Amino acid sequence: MSKIPLQTKQEQALLSVRGLKMHFPVKEGVFMRTGKFNKAVDGVSFDIAPGETLGLVGESGCGKSTLGRCIARLYQPTAGYISFEGTDIARLGRKDMMPFRRDIQMIFQDPMESLNSRHTVGQILEEPFQVHSIGNKEFRNKRVKELLDLVGLPARSVTRYPFEFSGGQRQRIGIARSIALNPKLIICDEPVSALDVSIQSQILNLLIDLQKEFNLSYLFIAHDLAVVKHISDRIAIMYLGKIVESGEGESIYRTARHPYTQSLISAIPVPDPHHVANRQILVGDVPSPINPPSGCNFHTRCPQAMEICKSVVPTLSDEAQPVSCLLYEPSKT
Amino acid sequence: MSDVILSVKNLVTEFATDEGRVRAVDDVSFDIKAGETLGIVGESGCGKSVTALSIMRLLPQPIGQIMGGEIRLQGENLVNISIAQMQKIRGARIGMVFQEPMTALNPVHTIGRQLTEVILLHKKISKEKALKEGIAMLDKVGIPAPDIRMTEYPHQLSGGMRQRVVIAMALACQPSLLIADEPTTALDVTIQAQILELIKELQNEMGMSVLLITHDLGVIAETSASVVVMYAGKVAERGNVYEIFDSPRHPYTRGLLESIPRLDTEPKSKLPIIPGMVPGLLDMPKGCRFENRCRYRKDGCLVAPPEAEMITEGHEVACYEWRELKANVGGGGDSADFKLSADL
Numbered sequence: 001m002s003k004i005p006l007q008t009k010q011e012q013a014l015l016s017v018r019g020l021k022m023h024f025p026v027k028e029g030v031f032m033r034t035g036k037f038n039k040a041v042d043g044v045s046f047d048i049a050p051g052e053t054l055g056l057v058g059e060s061g062c063g064k065s066t067l068g069r070c071i072a073r074l075y076q077p078t079a080g081y082i083s084f085e086g087t088d089i090a091r092l093g094r095k096d097m098m099p100f101r102r103d104i105q106m107i108f109q110d111p112m113e114s115l116n117s118r119h120t121v122g123q124i125l126e127e128p129f130q131v132h133s134i135g136n137k138e139f140r141n142k143r144v145k146e147l148l149d150l151v152g153l154p155a156r157s158v159t160r161y162p163f164e165f166s167g168g169q170r171q172r173i174g175i176a177r178s179i180a181l182n183p184k185l186i187i188c189d190e191p192v193s194a195l196d197v198s199i200q201s202q203i204l205n206l207l208i209d210l211q212k213e214f215n216l217s218y219l220f221i222a223h224d225l226a227v228v229k230h231i232s233d234r235i236a237i238m239y240l241g242k243i244v245e246s247g248e249g250e251s252i253y254r255t256a257r258h259p260y261t262q263s264l265i266s267a268i269p270v271p272d273p274h275h276v277a278n279r280q281i282l283v284g285d286v287p288s289p290i291n292p293p294s295g296c297n298f299h300t301r302c303p304q305a306m307e308i309c310k311s312v313v314p315t316l317s318d319e320a321q322p323v324s325c326l327l328y329e330p331s332k333t
Numbered sequence: 334m335s336d337v338i339l340s341v342k343n344l345v346t347e348f349a350t351d352e353g354r355v356r357a358v359d360d361v362s363f364d365i366k367a368g369e370t371l372g373i374v375g376e377s378g379c380g381k382s383v384t385a386l387s388i389m390r391l392l393p394q395p396i397g398q399i400m401g402g403e404i405r406l407q408g409e410n411l412v413n414i415s416i417a418q419m420q421k422i423r424g425a426r427i428g429m430v431f432q433e434p435m436t437a438l439n440p441v442h443t444i445g446r447q448l449t450e451v452i453l454l455h456k457k458i459s460k461e462k463a464l465k466e467g468i469a470m471l472d473k474v475g476i477p478a479p480d481i482r483m484t485e486y487p488h489q490l491s492g493g494m495r496q497r498v499v500i501a502m503a504l505a506c507q508p509s510l511l512i513a514d515e516p517t518t519a520l521d522v523t524i525q526a527q528i529l530e531l532i533k534e535l536q537n538e539m540g541m542s543v544l545l546i547t548h549d550l551g552v553i554a555e556t557s558a559s560v561v562v563m564y565a566g567k568v569a570e571r572g573n574v575y576e577i578f579d580s581p582r583h584p585y586t587r588g589l590l591e592s593i594p595r596l597d598t599e600p601k602s603k604l605p606i607i608p609g610m611v612p613g614l615l616d617m618p619k620g621c622r623f624e625n626r627c628r629y630r631k632d633g634c635l636v637a638p639p640e641a642e643m644i645t646e647g648h649e650v651a652c653y654e655w656r657e658l659k660a661n662v663g664g665g666g667d668s669a670d671f672k673l674s675a676d677l
Contacts, residue, residue: 041474053601059521059522059523059524060409060521088513095657166610168610170609196376196377196548197376197548197589197592197593198376198588198589198592198606198607198610199376199595199610200592200593201592201593201604201605201606201607202606202608204594204604205603205604205606207599208603223521223522225522225594225596226593226594226595227594229594229596229600230594230595230598230600230601230602230604231594231600231601232600233600233601249600250600253597255595263523264522264523265596266526267522267523267525267526268522268551268596269525269529269549269551269552269554269555270551270554270555270595271550271551271553271554271578271590271593271595271597272554272578273555273574273575273579274575275554275555275556275579276556279526279530281523281526281527281530282523282526282527284492285491285492285494285524286521
């Protein structure tokens with residue numbers, strides 16, 4: 001797996017995303033006319049191979065969650081292709097999408113909000129089977145017990161309600177639900193961000209175990225680069241709706257090329273008092289995706305910005321560690 | 334001991350709940366020296382925020398109460414003073430920054446009004462002068478165009494800018510102590526780096542002490558000179574930052590340090606974990622509170638809670654088995670196949 005570039009061969013990819021855009025209309029004025037668009041995801045392409053984890057890192061508002069939701073088809077993307085095992089699911093209708101929903105599942109950040117508080121754990125875990133009309137009552141009960149065992153919860157949890165569990169245990173329930181139908185791809189949207197440090201490692205270990213056991217692919221979305229690097233084979237860094245750099249976790253960390261990636265890595269506090277931070281502090285805030293800066297949209301905060309960055313849009317290069325920055329595109333400058 | 338700004342001794346804070354009295358902070362002691370940053374680290378429910386609220390005397394009333402101990406600010410015991418006296422101290426001698434800047438700011442008042450309110454409350458100066466001081470303070474915390482910002486409302490600012498405003502308010506009267514409770518938790522890493530740097534700069538410039546409360550060991554390592562590790566309402570271990578990170582002697586401290594994924598750990602390797610979870614405050618074990626998750630547990634740990642023991646000058650640990658941990662330095666964590674026994 002040493003040299004899989006961002007664009008793996010289409011035939012070996014489980015998921016291929018090309019030019020994906022999700023523009024939300026912004027309603028303005030008394031007549032709620034659509035004047036502008038919030039370009040949450042603005043032309044994103046990547047692949048995920050079977051059994052692989054792609055980590056997606058970025059700050060709030062960079063579009064990483066929107067991207068995840070587009071792939072799970074909770075949103076209808078504005079443009080682009082989402083090829084899942086060769087079928088473009090970007091524009092499938094509700095009925096046609098049904099079989100793919102079994103294969104693509106999601107884990108959310110806050111398990112308290114994503115689990116129905118009026119249902120017992122047994123009901124929550126049985127629901128996927130009901131929705132897809134799989135098995136009889138006996139089979140489902142057996143499966144629910146298996147699922148609980150897989151995520152390390154006792155069988156007696158079946159009759160309990162989500163509020164009786166701690167945050168970490170609730171996240172285990174969410175994970176059990178997501179693997180119920182033997183999916184191929186799980187979109188994990190900040191699955192450990194709300195958890196305490198000692199619980200976080202338990203959940204990360206569980207996700208790694210399940211991946212090995214069932215050859216799952218993950219799209220792992222998080223803002224914590226250390227967590228993402230730990231669980232991912234490859235990492236993509238997002239800024240204002242675009243991927244600015246991607247590559248293997250280790251090489252992103254050791255030889256980050258994009259100035260944003262470099263700043264992001266240097267901004268992470270290292271839990272070692274001997275570590276001397278060689279920090280590039282970015283000035284200002286992330287600009288609004290409704291009105292993104294011209295040219296390279298990072299130029300307003302970039303420590304290495306050139307005059308040309310204000311007008312010319314960089315493209316993601318086609319290399320082992322693709323980067324979207326004019327510093328690496330001498331032909332345009 | 335004249336250079337100790339804040340001295341907390343045997344602090345006990347309880348809450349009256351429907352199910353009975355809950356001891357959220359139990360026998361907590363630490364000192365903060367002038368100009369020093371002390372970090373309190375621990376997970377949710379460990380009592381770190383309640384400790385801060387006790388110091389500020391801002392416990393939810395009437396259910397929260399300080400039941401014992403002393404909180405001495407420059408020698409003066411804050412536990413027994415009147416509300417009026419405490420109000421003179423808050424904002425003037427102790428500044429506070431909370432996690433969520435939007436809830437710390439009043440949404441219907443301008444930044445200027447809120448900022449000058451603090452100044453006018455504690456200083457006998459004119460409104461114009463307070464306005465000038467406010468603008469200077471906003472400038473100091475790195476807010477561009479401070480005179481325009483003074484007329485704006487909190488919702489017009491970004492999260493990072495709001496936290497800067499809160500810091501400006503906390504420091505407007507040059508307090509000798511700043512209490513920062515998870516000041517960067519709600520912010521993105523690049524903004525977190527800005528805010529931590531800002532606090533450090535202002536601390537150097539104004540010479541205040543900082544009590545930093547966080548769950549992030551990275552933030553602690555970077556900012557704090559001394560560290561207090563709290564678990565289930567008690568101090569598990571305290572010492573200077575090098576002692577805590579280089580030779581942790583409490584199994585909980587060690588477990589925490591081992592379980593965080595770092596940028597240089599092997600990808601997809603098994604992280605050592607602390608099994609189980611924190612016991613509820615209503616059914617704390619009789620002995621050591623970490624006993625049910627501890628891999629060094631002996632029978633004695635179940636009988637009575639361990640007292641804090643001094644290992645070296647300033648390095649204290651509340652564990653019977655701390656000597657065992659020395660032999661184990663660099664020995665890694667739990668075996669990879671540790672099966673989690675989920676307690677329900």
